[in-house]
Amino acid sequence: MKNTIIIIISILLLVFIFSGCGPEKKKVAVLIYDMEDPFIKGVSEYLKAFDQKSYDITYYDSQKSQIVQNKIAEKLYKEGVDLLVINPVERLSSYIFVKKSLQEEIPIIFFNREPLKEDLEYFEDVYYVGTDARESGMMQAKLISEGLGNDTENLGGFDKNGDHIIQCVILKGEQGHQDAEERTKSVIEGLKGEGFKVEVLHTKVANWNETKAYRAMHEIMSEFGEDIELLISNNDAMAIGASKYLMDNGYFGMEVDGVVTDIPFRIVGIDGLEEAKLLTKKGYMYGTIINDGKSMAEAIMQLSEYILENDEEKLQYELVDNKYILISYKYHSNE
């Protein structure tokens, strides 16, 4: 009887020893601000694709709530984690993670929403991977300019009223949101820089959201419909929403060979979502600026390895000030 017990205990011990034999994988937690955001969802899918299973990576959805994100982070700090990858809900609130990480000595990579500079500099093991919002607006302006054949006089034939001024409507992401403000500002600046005259007929805040943009289009079209020569959207989701409203309400002509024949005005977005690319191909949208989620994910993965393994060779992206990796935008149009 005693012998049997001893044998069973020994076997159990052996099982435990052997099962725990392999080196423990380092834990990485990825906190996403909103899994319903198509671009961010894309980034997290790319992250999963780049995951070489050398780390134990867990993804958390903050559901657009800083409180939820704080709760997740609190749990992670308590349980212990080797690296935090955070897509903040509120950029101004990010300082609490930096302070906590300094206490707990856990490195953080922030991405896509940039915390304040002072917060990033508060602790040396805090990094940021993102894009330059200003760049996206500038590139959006360039895309528009090229689409108009750089014709500042006659606007490449898109000057409906012949006043040599671009009458445009802007779909803005969020009032006061850094990226929204920056993109809105820089695209206008960019167009002016290219020599165009621009009249913003209306700026509508649609919170980066497709449905909100769809609804907003009703009011916009009834008020400014005839006068609009260009629709600038801060992101693709809102551009898609606007396109769908116009489609559903008969503003577009027939499709011939998969390409729409008549359009009310040009629509440009930012982000390079697959759906936006498809709409661009069919002619419903003029083009988009690819916010390169794939490169962003790749940079995050490489930076993670760089931080966890201290292996500089793995990092193919430029690490500015040993803190920032900025991912460049790319054009996407049907031309």
Add this chain to the structure above:
Amino acid sequence: MKHTKGFSMNHFTIMQTIIATITVVLAVSVTISALSVYYISTRTSKDLVYDQASEINKQIVFNYENYTNRVEGIANLLQKKALDYDMMMDKEQVLDLFSTLENLEDSIVSVVLFDNSGQVIVSTQNIEKQFSLIALQEWYKTAIFDAKIIHFSSPKMQEIYEVNMGEVISVSKAFEYQEGNIIKSGVLLIDMNFEGLDSLSNVSNLGEKGHILILDDKDQIVYSSDVSQYGYNSKSYNTVKALIFGSESLTINGTQVVVNINTIGSTRWRIATFQDINAFEKGTTNALYTAASVIVITMLITILVAYFVAMQITNPLKKLNKAIVRFHHGNDDSKVEIEGQKEITTVITGFNGMIDRIHALMDEVIKEQESKRKTEIRALQNQINPHFLYNTLDCMIWLAEENRNKDLVDTVGALSTYFRVSLSKGKQFIPIFEELQHIESYLLIQRMRYNDRFIYKIECNQEIAELRIMKLILQPLVENAIYHGIDKDDQKSWISIHVFEEDGYVILKVTNSGYGITQEKIEEIHHVMEDGNKKGSIGMKNVYRRIKLFYGEKAYIQIASELDETTTVSICIPRDKLKVQILEQGDKT
């Protein structure tokens, strides 16, 4: 193998075993279940309290975010509207706009627009300060430093106004405005008093000692709802400063609190809600008491029940045990009342059956013994007769030959008396005087035979003359006395028979003169009497066995002798046995 006493259950009674077992088993199980119920309930209620505290914190954060968002919305609205005006011409309209929005929110005390050198462009309040000092204000510098965000300052005395506004929170933001068709950048300042924050700090949900503390990113206190916890040395402050964010339970001034720290959107503030959970702690203590009293009461009830159950089992067993002890000591009335559980009643029924059977067996044995004894006694009595009759008839022949008619008549009379007593209507027991009549007739006959060569004397105490005695026990002794004690030549031989009571014994003493017998001989006779197998005097042995059989071991025969003088043989029978025998005889006839 040695038995250790401590581990053996055999030393305990059934009751002790039952009570001990039930108590231990119950104590363990009740304690475990009560404690687990307590643990689970307190844990769930603890979780509940934590969840609740977290929910309340969330609600408060929402309220504050609503407030800050409103302020931010106002700033954004101002920015948007302001670009519709040109400051060169439309200052009045802009001031109207500012005033309208100032009035919209009670907590806003002033709205001011400064240019990039700190000069006032539009203000709802009168400004006193020089422009150079404005540019040195913290809120101004941060707005310029990070133009993209709205800055919420920590509370400060705002000294730029002519009227003292007291402590205010300054909301500042880089601001674009048109002046002479040129877009310029300046700074918008919205100063707020604490009315808004106060009205939001509805701490009633946080319990009696619950309170709110708001810190900014530099850990400066923005707001505190509890004056006693206001200050950089308070435990609340230090907790929030150290914890940064998240939740924790702690004790402040003896009050159990749960702190939840979250950020407030659009600002660099974080809000800590301190939830008073003392009431809850009291609840758990009560739960503990309840659990303990449930355990104790359950235990007491169970021990009581176990005691009664054990009594039910052991009481009949105890009675049975007593009955067995009684039976062991020879008490016949040992039956036990049938009660208790089935197994026990079975045992008792079995015991009672056993007692009945034993009684039956004993009665049988006694009956058997008695009949055996009767047969034996009859046989012994009958042994006497042929022997004596032969001698007597011989004597009578001799008397007849000698023509001693009178003597012959006497002898025949004596013989007649002798046989009358002998027969006694078949009775085994006769009064002593009858036995003595019998012996006198016998002696008479023998004197005749021995030609008057001895004299005799018969004495008897009157008190005992009526006592009944086993008949024909004296004759063998007298026979021996004559046979051994009569000197054929000596005319002075005598025989004395004396019946008396002494020391609880009735003694029938037969004494004869003569040579006497030696001590060795006495012992030999005793030996012969006691051992039925040895040869010797049939008569003595006969008597000895008869009295032993009938009167028990206490009855005995004593032989004494004085050499050349006398020999005495005494039959000693316990007096009480005689009485019993009389009664018994009466019953039997």
